Amino acid sequence: MKPQAFHVGAVPTQAVAEPGWLRVDGIAKRFGRFTALDRIDLAVRRGEFLCLLGPSGCGKTTLLRILAGLEPQDAGTLWLDGRDIGRLPPAARHYGIVFQSYALFPNLDVAANIGYGLRTDRAARARRVQELLDLVGLAGVAARYPAQLSGGQQQRVALARALATSPSLLLLDEPLSALDAQVREHLRRELRSLQRKLGVTTVMVTHDQEEALALADTIAVMNQGRIEQVGTPEQVYRQPASRFVADFVGRANWLPVQRDTQGAFQLGGVRIACADTIAPGLSSATLFCRPEDVRVQPHWAPGANTLMASVDRVDFMGGVRRATLSLCAAREVEILADVSPNDAGFDALVPGQRVPVTLQAERLRLFENASP
Ligand SMILES: Nc1ncnc2c1ncn2[C@@H]1O[C@H](COP(=O)(O)OP(=O)(O)O)[C@@H](O)[C@H]1O
């Protein structure tokens, strides 16, 4: 069973109770009076690729450094394969690590960089280095120095070095962030297939939601030293557990709805059919959906969840156009809609025009209003 979304601080759920191969158990860290990590619980299965995703400063690197033993935690412990490693020195934890900056030894050639941590005889080391060079697609550059390599090649060397001793755990701190977009995407795919092939349990830190969605089996979304949600990329994107997650991962529409006398929610005077529910006592709420869940119609046809909107702006985004619309019945309500050339409403997207838009009932989620 995949762990369902859970909140830290809530009653322990499956995700925590399940004997994770790597378990983070109540890890807390302060720097002076600043709380960098507020009792983090996390379970990572053997062979899983977990991304710690969150904005800059939310504590991702601090957590990774604690996993690595490079930073002591104030409270809590870590379990790796049933063993309490929470107070072991880094060398006794058996992980490989890659940082954002390449962190290679500039005075050693590629082969020596990769073989640095290998405590085997010369012949065995040479064989292993060759194997790793092949693995990361760098055969042929063994004798070069880091300064003679591109950024992407340097990160491959760093990855090969991290994997050299076949560690139980691979820790990655924004390993692709310094690379340009094309190399980054290429290496992203390679990293994913390499991780699958080796089956090495991996924890990767990133602030890039696209990267996390593309790479991870499981994403832990962090905010201000806490985990807001743990789930598959699909769960985090489709069923965000909080407004923070909904806004940080992908783009969100937030639409104000009021309960009518029959108990249904209305938006701009139109009754909204919605698969989600919310506490019955609330007379108003906020409806959430993604821009791709808003369908622009070529013609008006009465139907569920269909409202008139006027097109304020159309932005070209490559594969789709993103329209910024406002509801005709409530001008202050803005709706983003991503429309592809294959959608019937594509040609209707002309600024100043009025178009019917339909909200996909099964994609809508209800949130309590933000507290004022
Ligand atoms: N050694 C330190 N001393 C004081 N504050 C620190 C130290 N390391 C990190 N911090 C603070 O802790 C917070 C989390 O940092 P970090 O884990 O690096 O965040 P992230 O990797 O998510 O960007 C930041 O506000 C940072 O300034």
Ligand SMILES: [Mg+2]
């Ligand atoms: Mg960081």
